Amino acid sequence: MGALRLAVFASGQGTNFQALADAVQQGGLDATIELLVCDKPSAPVVERAKKAGIEAFVFKPKDYPSREAYETEILAELERRGVDLIVLAGYMRIITPVLVxxxxxxxxxxxxxxxxxxxxVNGIGQALEYGVKVTGITVHYVDGGLDSGPIIAQRVVEVLEGDTEASLAERIHAAEQQLLPQVTQLIAQGKVELNGRHAAVSK
Incomplete structure (x- = not known):
């Protein structure tokens, strides 16, 4: 099997997009990023893609009559490039069955x-407000529900005394930038098997 062909969807800064692009560049991820999909033309991630020489499909949702309409266009772009895996990396839109x-x-x-x-939205703020002592990050398959798909991997991030949303977010994002390329590489190596609600990861 050749390198995994990825499409990365992002809406903001693109730090997770960058982590994936860097992992590909450094040989730690057996993949190519075929496309960035972004719903905000002014988002910094668009500039990151340009610098990395990665094509971008950038759109404004309000230019379309429905979510399904722009997702149909995105699906055509993905199929044209033979994309194997979609990675949602800070993409702030609900995904419909057109793509799911x-x-x-x-x-x-x-x-x-x-x-x-x-x-x-705002999983970091929710955790702080609730008063949990540990929170973290989750990489999961997308099933059309709200963050409800089968879980592939999780990392714990401790909530420290006096944490603000910004200080906790910094540690959460650092953990994301490590875990997302690692999980993507496990998928590229064929080490993740989906069986109903359970995603089994082999060593």
Whole structure:
């Protein structure tokens, strides 16, 4: 099997996109990033893709009549490039069955909490507000629910006394930038097997 062909979806700074691009560049990830998909033309991740020489499909959701309409266009772009795996890396849009169905078991997301705790927006703020002593990050398959797909890997991040959302976010993002390329590499090596709700990772 050749290198895994990735499409990375992101909406903001693109630090996880950068971590994946760097891992590819440094030989730690047997993959190529075929496309960045971004719903915000002014997002810094678009500039990162340009610098890395990676093509971008950038769109404004309000230019389309529905989510399904722009996802149909995205699906055509993915198929044209033979994309094997979609990596949602800070993509702030709900995904519809237009993409979930053809890519089920081939689409992963990184979420800044230990799912199933604190799904949805602002998982970091939710964890702080609740007063948990540990939180973390989760890489999971996307199944169309809200951060509800089968879990592949998790990392614990301790909540320290006096943490603010910004200080906790810094450590969470650092952990994400390590875990996401590692999990993507496990998938590239064929070491992740999806069986119902369970994703088994072999050594």
């Amino acid at each position: 169905e053809p890519y089920y078991g081939r689409m992963i997301n990184i979420h800044p909490s230990l799912l199933p705790s604190f799904p949805g």
